[in-house]
Amino acid sequence: MPVTDYPLELPPDDRPMVRFMNVSKSYGQLQVIKNLDFDVAEGEMVSIIGPSGSGKTTVLRILMTLEKINEGVIYVGGKPLTHMPQNGRLVPANESYQKQIRSSIGMCFQQFNLFPHMTALQNCMEGPVQVLGLSKKEALERSEELLRMVGMIDKRDQHPSRLSGGQQQRVAIARALAMRPKVMLFDEVTSALDPEVIGEVTEVIRKLVAEHNLTMLMVTHQMGFARDISDRVCFFYGGSMEEEASPDALFGNPQRERTKQFLSAVKEAV
Structure with a gap:
């Protein structure tokens, strides 16, 4: 799909806080995100789960513009993030434009930084x-x-x-x-912590969800936390979104075989 086929701005009646349109990301011959179409509504809390190498952290990194995409367009608040309008068409965004759009996004990393x-x-x-x-x-x-x-x-x-x-x-x-920020990204924010202090951080995130109308995306390996706190859970596998559903539906009655295998393996590991 050529960049000329993407809208310069999303229409007001179809404007999620975040939209991935046909987004792909590769490192050399390795394709880590494949033709991803993915919306996150304003105020929604979405957890992304999946095995290592499934592309889930890459989703956050390209949304934070830490990595460049190879195909597609990402929109934030209805405006393109990865591209910018120029002479009636979209062209790759320069740093100044991208910085302006990115200012509405905050990210917490695994290693604090x-x-x-x-x-x-x-x-x-x-x-x-x-x-x-x-x-x-x-x-x-x-x-x-x-x-x-x-x-x-x-x-x-x-x-x-x-x-x-x-x-x-x-x-x-x-x-x-x-x-x-209007959008908060959490990348495995508890994975570097000792088990006894994980509760400190998860409690803060619970408070954010309860008291602030932030749009949040969280990559996590804590299935119980994802089930408890999310509006929607997305299971990634092999660079694609294999399945997405409400927490009760995805954890209680997964539809795809790969989702079932992953959740079974996680349960056994615990």
Whole structure:
């Protein structure tokens, strides 16, 4: 499908928060995402599950523009992210345009990625001041509010090296939220944590789902958490979405054989 066949902007009556249209991604000869069509509605919480190498993390990385796609177009808020309008047609987006659209997306990584030389508070303030142009007073108030929300206000003056893994991940969530994103991406945010502190982070995500109208995509290996918190669960296999359904339907009565095999293997591993 040539890029000329894609709309310059999605119509108001058909405008999910995120839309993948015929998106493919390859690394050399290895195709990791194959002709993906995928919508996420505003305010929806979607969990992506699947075996290693299924393409699930790549979905988040290309949405965060950490990787370039080979085919298709991604839209955020109705506007193209991977491409931009020029002379009545779509062309590959330049960095300036992409940065503008990407500003509505926040991401929390598996490895926290906090600035080691900054305190928890400074980590949260940096983006709003440097990128959004907030005054230090505004950024301070916003950051304190978010650190309070994730239960980390008492650690505001601590550097990451003085924080546990669970505490660092909660600061990372607050830092991402400080940019006021419309879409939040979570990439295996509990996989680097000790079992006893996983609950700290999952509780923060539960709170976000309950109290904020954020659109969220979460790649996770925690099936129970995905079932409990999601509006929809998508099972990826071999670079394609094999099956998607409500949590009760997908976990309780999967329709595809590969989904059944995966869930059975996960259950046995636990």
